[in-house]
Amino acid sequence: MTSYPKTSALMARGSEFLGSEYAILCGAMSWVSERNLVSAISNAGGFGVIACGAMTPDLLDTEISETKKLTDKPFGVNLITMHPQLMELIDVCGKHGVGHVVLAGGIPPKDSVEAIKAHGARVLVFAPTLALAKKLLRSGADALVIEGNEAGGHIGPVATSILAQEFLPELAEDFIVFVAGGIGTGDMIAAYLEMGAAGVQLGTRFACATESIAHPDFKKAFFRAKARDAETSVQVDPRLPVIPVRALKNKGTEAFTAKQREVAQLLDEGKVDMAEAQLQIEHFWAGALRRAVIDGDVEGGSLMAGQSVSLVKEEEPVAEIIARLMEESEAALTRRNRL
Numbered sequence: 324m325t326s327y328p329k330t331s332a333l334m335a336r337g338s339e340f341l342g343s344e345y346a347i348l349c350g351a352m353s354w355v356s357e358r359n360l361v362s363a364i365s366n367a368g369g370f371g372v373i374a375c376g377a378m379t380p381d382l383l384d385t386e387i388s389e390t391k392k393l394t395d396k397p398f399g400v401n402l403i404t405m406h407p408q409l410m411e412l413i414d415v416c417g418k419h420g421v422g423h424v425v426l427a428g429g430i431p432p433k434d435s436v437e438a439i440k441a442h443g444a445r446v447l448v449f450a451p452t453l454a455l456a457k458k459l460l461r462s463g464a465d466a467l468v469i470e471g472n473e474a475g476g477h478i479g480p481v482a483t484s485i486l487a488q489e490f491l492p493e494l495a496e497d498f499i500v501f502v503a504g505g506i507g508t509g510d511m512i513a514a515y516l517e518m519g520a521a522g523v524q525l526g527t528r529f530a531c532a533t534e535s536i537a538h539p540d541f542k543k544a545f546f547r548a549k550a551r552d553a554e555t556s557v558q559v560d561p562r563l564p565v566i567p568v569r570a571l572k573n574k575g576t577e578a579f580t581a582k583q584r585e586v587a588q589l590l591d592e593g594k595v596d597m598a599e600a601q602l603q604i605e606h607f608w609a610g611a612l613r614r615a616v617i618d619g620d621v622e623g624g625s626l627m628a629g630q631s632v633s634l635v636k637e638e639e640p641v642a643e644i645i646a647r648l649m650e651e652s653e654a655a656l657t658r659r660n661r662l
């Protein structure tokens with residue numbers, strides 16, 4: 324296998340933590356990150372993560388078993404903290420000896436972190452602020468993913484470049500921190516590694532890989548799109564806090580605006596409470612993303628994509644994407660060392 328000494332040295336802590344050759348995670352993408360893409364990423368030396376999304380414990384059980392048939396390399400599972408059966412899902416991961424669980428979609432309940440660790444697995448968390456990141460890392464989380472606003476899917480308000488400057492100087496020496504959002508080339512990977520990141524997480528760059536089961540029309544929409552086409556959703560009603568989603572603009576974007584109005588009215592009429600209202604919004608996204616990824620409905624479905632979609636130009640096997648990222652990172656580090 325080709326070696327990338329400079330990049331590998333900077334990735335050493337992240338690779339050791341993940342048990343993978345390269346500290347490159349493919350972030351979980353609902354409907355996209357299933358057995359085929361996850362095993363392909365891990366087989367190519369990266370770290371694949373199954374997107375559990377709204378799966379039941381039985382479905383997750385099957386997905387993990389099937390992924391294990393396709394790879395003997397480590398991979399992780401991403402669980403959404405607001406899933407009503409979070410603890411059962413954690414037990415399914417424990418039963419299979421999944422080594423890494425990523426908790427996404429909100430502040431992880433303390434008992435969930437404890438339950439994952441009781442199974443002997445490592446816990447990766449997201450944190451929107453430095454104070455919360457410190458708290459989570461001190462109270463049991465094993466690693467942090469900082470994800471900037473350029474990313475695809477549900478996003479926070481701050482750019483990756485700012486998060487990296489705020490979080491890495493404070494945390495990178497003592498903790499494992501992965502940087503996500505807007506990374507499409509190895510040059511960018513090299514930059515975050517040099518700033519102290521233990522590794523990186525990419526989603527958009529891998530969504531249309533050959534091994535991805537995404538519909539050909541979903542992939543075509545990605546290949547055509549420019550960075551500016553990946554827009555954030557707007558919040559229609561201030562009483563209904565919705566987490567913004569970055570996706571390629573289409574009719575589905577407008578449907579989300581209508582959905583928010585509908586849910587806000589149900590709130591007004593006292594027909595649903597806030598938790599139920601937010602769950603309805605999340606179900607909307609899960610359904611809309613499924614329509615785009617699986618059915619190829621690129622007009623009415625949700626084409627979640629990050630701004631790095633402009634760097635995704637054609638379908639390529641995962642192994643080639645990872646090799647290119649590593650080559651680019653190595654070349655960037657070599658150039659800098661010459662100065």
Ligand SMILES: Cc1cc2nc3c(=O)[nH]c(=O)nc-3n(C[C@H](O)[C@H](O)[C@H](O)COP(=O)(O)O)c2cc1C
Pocket residue numbers: 349350351352353355374376401427428470473474475476477503504505506524525526527528530626627628629630631
């Ligand atoms: C189509 C799509 C679906 C996603 N679904 C999820 C998800 O279910 N859970 C999650 O934690 N992140 C999800 N993400 C975010 C990715 O895991 C990853 O962090 C993000 O894509 C990284 O930024 P990038 O898109 O700029 O590479 C999704 C992203 C995309 C593009």
